[in-house]
Amino acid sequence: MEIPCSEDYDSHKRFAGCTPRKCGRGVTDAVITREEAERIRRIAERGLSLGGSDGGASILDLHSGALSLGKHFVNLYRYFGDKIQDIFTEEDFALYRDVRQRIQQRIAQVFGISPSAMYLTKPTFFSRMNSTGAKTAHDEYWHPHVDKVTYGSFDYTSLLYLSDYSKDFGGGRFVFMDADSNKTVEPRAGRVSFFTSGSENLHRVEKVQWGTRFAVTISFSCDPAHGIADPLLG
Numbered sequence: 001m002e003i004p005c006s007e008d009y010d011s012h013k014r015f016a017g018c019t020p021r022k023c024g025r026g027v028t029d030a031v032i033t034r035e036e037a038e039r040i041r042r043i044a045e046r047g048l049s050l051g052g053s054d055g056g057a058s059i060l061d062l063h064s065g066a067l068s069l070g071k072h073f074v075n076l077y078r079y080f081g082d083k084i085q086d087i088f089t090e091e092d093f094a095l096y097r098d099v100r101q102r103i104q105q106r107i108a109q110v111f112g113i114s115p116s117a118m119y120l121t122k123p124t125f126f127s128r129m130n131s132t133g134a135k136t137a138h139d140e141y142w143h144p145h146v147d148k149v150t151y152g153s154f155d156y157t158s159l160l161y162l163s164d165y166s167k168d169f170g171g172g173r174f175v176f177m178d179a180d181s182n183k184t185v186e187p188r189a190g191r192v193s194f195f196t197s198g199s200e201n202l203h204r205v206e207k208v209q210w211g212t213r214f215a216v217t218i219s220f221s222c223d224p225a226h227g228i229a230d231p232l233l234g
Protein backbone atom coordinates (compact mmCIF):
# COMPACT_ATOMS: atom_id res chain seq x y z
CA MET A 1 0.00 0.00 0.00
CA GLU A 2 1.42 3.37 -1.04
CA ILE A 3 1.08 6.54 1.03
CA PRO A 4 2.58 10.02 0.57
CA CYS A 5 5.99 10.40 2.21
CA SER A 6 6.26 12.69 5.22
CA GLU A 7 8.81 15.50 5.27
CA ASP A 8 11.01 13.62 7.75
CA TYR A 9 13.39 12.57 4.99
CA ASP A 10 14.04 16.20 3.93
CA SER A 11 16.09 16.96 7.03
CA HIS A 12 18.51 14.14 6.20
CA LYS A 13 20.97 13.67 3.38
CA ARG A 14 19.29 11.91 0.46
CA PHE A 15 20.77 8.81 -1.13
CA ALA A 16 19.82 8.11 -4.73
CA GLY A 17 18.25 4.73 -5.31
CA CYS A 18 17.34 4.30 -1.66
CA THR A 19 15.87 7.31 0.19
CA PRO A 20 12.09 6.85 0.02
CA ARG A 21 10.33 8.74 -2.76
CA LYS A 22 7.52 6.26 -2.66
CA CYS A 23 6.37 5.57 0.90
CA GLY A 24 4.09 2.90 2.19
CA ARG A 25 3.82 -0.42 3.91
CA GLY A 26 3.37 -4.08 3.19
CA VAL A 27 2.78 -7.38 4.92
CA THR A 28 3.84 -10.77 3.59
CA ASP A 29 3.67 -14.35 4.80
CA ALA A 30 5.57 -15.56 1.74
CA VAL A 31 9.17 -14.49 2.44
CA ILE A 32 9.92 -16.41 5.64
CA THR A 33 8.38 -19.80 6.39
CA ARG A 34 6.75 -20.64 9.68
CA GLU A 35 9.46 -23.24 10.22
CA GLU A 36 12.21 -20.64 9.75
CA ALA A 37 10.41 -18.29 12.11
CA GLU A 38 10.26 -21.07 14.71
CA ARG A 39 14.00 -21.64 14.37
CA ILE A 40 14.62 -17.92 14.77
CA ARG A 41 12.30 -17.88 17.78
CA ARG A 42 14.38 -20.58 19.43
CA ILE A 43 17.48 -18.43 18.95
CA ALA A 44 15.62 -15.52 20.57
CA GLU A 45 14.37 -17.72 23.44
CA ARG A 46 17.83 -19.12 24.09
CA GLY A 47 19.47 -15.69 24.12
CA LEU A 48 16.78 -13.94 26.12
CA SER A 49 16.66 -16.75 28.70
CA LEU A 50 20.15 -15.60 29.77
CA GLY A 51 18.76 -12.25 30.83
CA GLY A 52 15.41 -10.53 30.74
CA SER A 53 13.92 -7.33 31.99
CA ASP A 54 12.12 -7.10 35.34
CA GLY A 55 9.32 -5.47 33.35
CA GLY A 56 7.32 -6.65 30.36
CA ALA A 57 9.74 -5.96 27.50
CA SER A 58 13.14 -7.58 26.97
CA ILE A 59 15.47 -7.13 24.04
CA LEU A 60 18.48 -8.91 22.66
CA ASP A 61 20.60 -7.21 20.03
CA LEU A 62 22.92 -9.75 18.44
CA HIS A 63 24.87 -6.97 16.72
CA SER A 64 25.84 -4.90 19.75
CA GLY A 65 25.34 -7.72 22.28
CA ALA A 66 22.86 -5.65 24.31
CA LEU A 67 20.64 -7.86 26.47
CA SER A 68 18.03 -6.70 28.99
CA LEU A 69 18.88 -7.72 32.52
CA GLY A 70 16.74 -6.55 35.41
CA LYS A 71 16.41 -2.81 35.08
CA HIS A 72 19.47 -2.43 32.86
CA PHE A 73 21.32 -3.97 29.91
CA VAL A 74 24.45 -6.08 29.78
CA ASN A 75 26.69 -6.92 26.88
CA LEU A 76 26.10 -10.57 26.12
CA TYR A 77 29.41 -10.98 24.32
CA ARG A 78 31.43 -9.40 27.11
CA TYR A 79 29.45 -11.22 29.79
CA PHE A 80 29.74 -14.67 28.26
CA GLY A 81 33.02 -14.36 26.37
CA ASP A 82 33.97 -17.55 24.54
CA LYS A 83 31.05 -19.37 26.17
CA ILE A 84 28.86 -17.63 23.60
CA GLN A 85 29.78 -20.48 21.25
CA ASP A 86 27.88 -22.87 23.55
CA ILE A 87 24.79 -20.70 23.21
CA PHE A 88 24.65 -19.79 19.52
CA THR A 89 25.92 -21.76 16.56
CA GLU A 90 27.26 -20.79 13.16
CA GLU A 91 23.98 -22.14 11.69
CA ASP A 92 21.96 -19.76 13.88
CA PHE A 93 23.91 -16.80 12.53
CA ALA A 94 23.69 -18.07 8.95
CA LEU A 95 19.90 -18.37 9.22
CA TYR A 96 19.63 -14.90 10.75
CA ARG A 97 21.73 -13.49 7.89
CA ASP A 98 19.72 -15.29 5.23
CA VAL A 99 16.41 -14.11 6.67
CA ARG A 100 17.71 -10.54 6.88
CA GLN A 101 18.84 -10.65 3.24
CA ARG A 102 15.53 -11.97 1.96
CA ILE A 103 13.58 -9.29 3.83
CA GLN A 104 15.95 -6.65 2.43
CA GLN A 105 15.37 -7.94 -1.10
CA ARG A 106 11.60 -7.87 -0.69
CA ILE A 107 11.63 -4.29 0.61
CA ALA A 108 13.85 -3.20 -2.29
CA GLN A 109 11.56 -4.89 -4.80
CA VAL A 110 8.37 -3.39 -3.38
CA PHE A 111 9.76 0.15 -3.12
CA GLY A 112 11.63 0.01 -6.41
CA ILE A 113 15.07 0.58 -4.93
CA SER A 114 18.33 -1.33 -5.06
CA PRO A 115 18.96 -3.82 -2.23
CA SER A 116 22.67 -2.97 -2.39
CA ALA A 117 21.89 0.68 -1.57
CA MET A 118 20.30 -0.38 1.75
CA TYR A 119 22.37 -0.86 4.89
CA LEU A 120 21.40 -2.84 7.91
CA THR A 121 21.35 -0.34 10.79
CA LYS A 122 21.00 -0.26 14.54
CA PRO A 123 19.14 -1.03 16.60
CA THR A 124 18.17 -4.36 15.05
CA PHE A 125 16.96 -6.63 17.84
CA PHE A 126 14.81 -9.48 19.14
CA SER A 127 12.00 -8.53 21.46
CA ARG A 128 10.10 -10.55 24.02
CA MET A 129 6.98 -8.98 25.48
CA ASN A 130 4.59 -10.15 28.15
CA SER A 131 1.95 -8.65 30.43
CA THR A 132 4.29 -7.91 33.36
CA GLY A 133 4.03 -4.25 34.34
CA ALA A 134 6.76 -1.85 33.25
CA LYS A 135 9.60 -1.28 35.72
CA THR A 136 11.53 1.25 33.62
CA ALA A 137 10.84 3.36 30.52
CA HIS A 138 12.52 0.64 28.41
CA ASP A 139 9.57 -1.64 29.18
CA GLU A 140 7.04 0.80 27.76
CA TYR A 141 6.83 -0.52 24.24
CA TRP A 142 3.24 0.60 23.63
CA HIS A 143 3.81 4.32 23.02
CA PRO A 144 2.91 5.68 19.58
CA HIS A 145 6.13 6.58 17.76
CA VAL A 146 7.83 7.23 14.45
CA ASP A 147 10.89 5.06 13.93
CA LYS A 148 12.83 7.70 12.01
CA VAL A 149 12.31 10.14 14.87
CA THR A 150 13.00 7.58 17.61
CA TYR A 151 16.02 5.95 15.96
CA GLY A 152 17.32 8.55 13.47
CA SER A 153 19.10 6.31 11.01
CA PHE A 154 16.06 4.23 9.99
CA ASP A 155 14.64 4.60 6.48
CA TYR A 156 12.91 1.22 6.18
CA THR A 157 11.68 -0.78 9.16
CA SER A 158 10.78 -4.44 9.07
CA LEU A 159 9.27 -6.65 11.72
CA LEU A 160 9.50 -10.39 11.55
CA TYR A 161 7.00 -11.98 13.88
CA LEU A 162 7.96 -15.16 15.69
CA SER A 163 4.75 -16.02 17.53
CA ASP A 164 1.04 -16.00 16.88
CA TYR A 165 -1.53 -13.47 18.00
CA SER A 166 -4.39 -15.18 19.93
CA LYS A 167 -2.53 -18.51 20.14
CA ASP A 168 0.71 -17.58 21.92
CA PHE A 169 -0.42 -14.23 23.32
CA GLY A 170 -3.36 -11.84 23.52
CA GLY A 171 -3.21 -8.09 22.85
CA GLY A 172 0.11 -7.16 21.27
CA ARG A 173 -1.20 -6.31 17.81
CA PHE A 174 0.69 -3.73 15.78
CA VAL A 175 -1.31 -0.61 14.93
CA PHE A 176 -0.64 1.99 12.22
CA MET A 177 -2.24 5.18 13.53
CA ASP A 178 -3.63 6.89 10.46
CA ALA A 179 -5.54 10.17 10.54
CA ASP A 180 -8.73 8.59 9.23
CA SER A 181 -8.61 5.13 10.78
CA ASN A 182 -6.18 2.74 12.39
CA LYS A 183 -4.87 -0.34 10.60
CA THR A 184 -3.85 -3.37 12.55
CA VAL A 185 -1.32 -6.10 11.81
CA GLU A 186 -1.84 -9.36 13.65
CA PRO A 187 1.50 -10.98 14.43
CA ARG A 188 1.93 -14.53 13.21
CA ALA A 189 5.08 -16.67 13.04
CA GLY A 190 6.80 -15.94 9.72
CA ARG A 191 4.80 -12.81 8.96
CA VAL A 192 6.91 -9.86 7.83
CA SER A 193 5.57 -6.34 8.13
CA PHE A 194 7.65 -3.61 6.51
CA PHE A 195 7.24 0.09 6.01
CA THR A 196 9.04 3.35 5.40
CA SER A 197 10.21 4.69 8.76
CA GLY A 198 8.90 8.29 8.63
CA SER A 199 5.80 9.95 10.17
CA GLU A 200 3.66 8.53 7.37
CA ASN A 201 3.88 5.34 9.44
CA LEU A 202 3.16 6.45 13.00
CA HIS A 203 2.53 3.26 14.97
CA ARG A 204 2.24 1.55 18.32
CA VAL A 205 2.00 -1.93 19.79
CA GLU A 206 -1.01 -2.83 21.94
CA LYS A 207 -0.19 -3.98 25.45
CA VAL A 208 0.20 -7.73 25.66
CA GLN A 209 -2.64 -9.11 27.81
CA TRP A 210 -1.43 -12.68 28.27
CA GLY A 211 1.28 -15.04 26.98
CA THR A 212 4.59 -14.14 25.37
CA ARG A 213 5.19 -12.32 22.11
CA PHE A 214 8.47 -12.69 20.19
CA ALA A 215 9.50 -10.55 17.24
CA VAL A 216 12.59 -9.17 15.52
CA THR A 217 12.93 -5.56 14.46
CA ILE A 218 15.25 -5.41 11.43
CA SER A 219 16.03 -1.94 10.24
CA PHE A 220 17.70 -0.40 7.22
CA SER A 221 19.31 2.94 6.51
CA CYS A 222 20.15 4.49 3.16
CA ASP A 223 23.21 6.11 4.72
CA PRO A 224 26.28 3.85 4.50
CA ALA A 225 27.74 5.71 7.50
CA HIS A 226 24.96 4.15 9.60
CA GLY A 227 25.52 0.64 8.29
CA ILE A 228 26.34 -2.24 10.64
CA ALA A 229 27.69 -5.69 9.90
CA ASP A 230 25.87 -8.97 10.43
CA PRO A 231 26.70 -10.51 13.80
CA LEU A 232 29.66 -12.89 13.97
CA LEU A 233 30.17 -15.70 16.39
CA GLY A 234 33.20 -14.86 18.54
Ligand SMILES: O=C(O)CCC(=O)C(=O)O
Pocket: 127, 147, 159, 173, 174, 203, 204, 205, 215, 217
Ligand atom coordinates in the same frame (compact mmCIF):
# COMPACT_ATOMS: atom_id res chain seq x y z
O1 LIG B 1 7.19 -5.42 17.63
C1 LIG B 1 6.48 -4.66 16.95
O2 LIG B 1 5.42 -5.03 16.43
C2 LIG B 1 6.87 -3.22 16.74
C3 LIG B 1 8.14 -2.79 17.39
C4 LIG B 1 8.47 -1.36 17.06
O3 LIG B 1 7.63 -0.55 16.80
C5 LIG B 1 9.88 -0.95 17.02
O4 LIG B 1 10.75 -1.78 17.33
O5 LIG B 1 10.14 0.21 16.68
Ligand SMILES: [Fe+2]
Pocket: 145, 146, 147, 203
Ligand atom coordinates in the same frame (compact mmCIF):
# COMPACT_ATOMS: atom_id res chain seq x y z
FE1 LIG C 1 8.56 1.15 15.84
